[in-house]
Amino acid sequence: MKLQGQIVDIVNRTIFKGEITFENGNIASIIEKQHDVNHYILPGFVDAHIHIESSMLVPSEFAKIAVSHGTVATVSDPHEIANVLGVEGVEFMIENGKQVPFKFNFGAPSCVPATNFESAGATINSNAIKTLLESPEIKYLAEMMNYPGVLFDDGEVMKKIAWAKTYNKPVDGHAPGLRGDDLTKYIDAGISTDHECFTYDEALEKLRKGMKILIREGSAAKNFEALIDLLPEYYNHMMFCSDDKHPDDLIIDHINQLCARAVAKGIDVFKVLKAACVNPVNHYNLDVGLLQVGDLADCIVVEDLKTFKTLQTYINGQLVYDNDKSLIESAPFENLNNFNCDKKEIEDFRVESLAKEIRVIEALDGQLVTNEIIAKPLISKGNLISDIDKDILKMTVVNRYQNQKPAMAFIKNFGLKEGAIASSVGHDSHNIIAIGVSDKVICKAVNLVIENKGGICAVSNSNEKIVPLPVAGIMSDKNGETIGIQYAELDKMAKQMGSQLHAPYMSLSFMALLVIPSLKLSDKGLFNGKDFKFTSLEV
16 A cells, blocks of 8 residues: 655654555555645654543544544553452453554553552552563553652552563653652652643653653643643653543544644644654554554554644554544443442431531642632531532542442532532542532432442433443443533533533542542542541541
């Protein structure tokens, strides 16, 4: 097969009119040749860190959409399903991904459970990590979120890192806000990347100390604007990632959008494409071609080098996307789940207290970090209740793996004026998380999720909607187009109920993520992520 266009050779920083020949899935030749074709041919994009599960799609369905944006590969941490189902979940992701022509590069989840301060559905210890890393299908040790474990030389944590070194596989980091001597110790342990930087200065320090920094722009966490000015100087040490991408956002764009935004800022296109295409392949030793003779034929045809609108996508020489049509077919799979709790009663969500002040989680739009604020609670008949006027709403995390009393807290900035929203996508352990204006609607939303053995839902004064997520309680068994439309409708409903957040369900899912400061809620109670210990609701 022959492909003509303006060939973008990122490695040698040249663009020329030419012709590429594919043979047996590889690039057999690249020659300069005059022709009238004006579109551009370049290596495919790589998302350098993503949890496929957060798209609410199984890998095969994720691939169908991703190729439409020129993405040919991902560096995928199956941490979310692993927290629900353990190694069995990791194996499900690998096997399902194999059913389609797309390059999923899975890691061994390093923190299952993410912490000892929450209830997960499984445990992956250092012995299981060794077994995973032995496999050539596992490319790296996924994000080491337990940075306190690294700093205090926790035995299990250090064994996991040691096994990655034994098998010569990179170790991904996850250390938001870590600076100074603690950062140095974290890096010296062998951790090579971080995708959690949310300030320029933090990322700069990590780059100067030898880390690779990933510029993240997902559905909830958006750090592009904070970090992009580092790219012109540090382009050899940076990559692009989405981390978490909800289905409605994935339908619109992917890594291609970050390239377009970077070029629009005047950044040299070769530096941008180095981060988007080349650096992930080199850092993780991926079997992904870079448009060189002898490489695997993984490339894309784009309209221009400004919008990066994808016209065609090739993986191993196979055309998988062509002019607005994905050529990847849906793959059959068997559902796995782990939902073992009973429905709740309204009384389960009472918070008996006469406190004069309480700790409140302050959610920040576009960020995973939260603040802790002190507020005066609204009390009715000895029960702390949502204060709609002050936008301080009651929040719960309900253990989905066994029957347990719901944990309760309060949160600001979700903005609901009526009803409740709930989700069984609750990073990292994926217990049920809900926020609402009353105990009654919170209970109704939680029970709707339990009835469906997983899902995201909204309950208003006049309506209720749920997007069921029967695969591990975190992914749909439907195709990407269907789930994207359903999710967009639910997102719209949450905003009609008052939420002003860009992605209320994505933000909701991170309010139980204990490894991100500062104040979060697990199924075991309110947690201070800075001190890494539980704290009290009452001040």
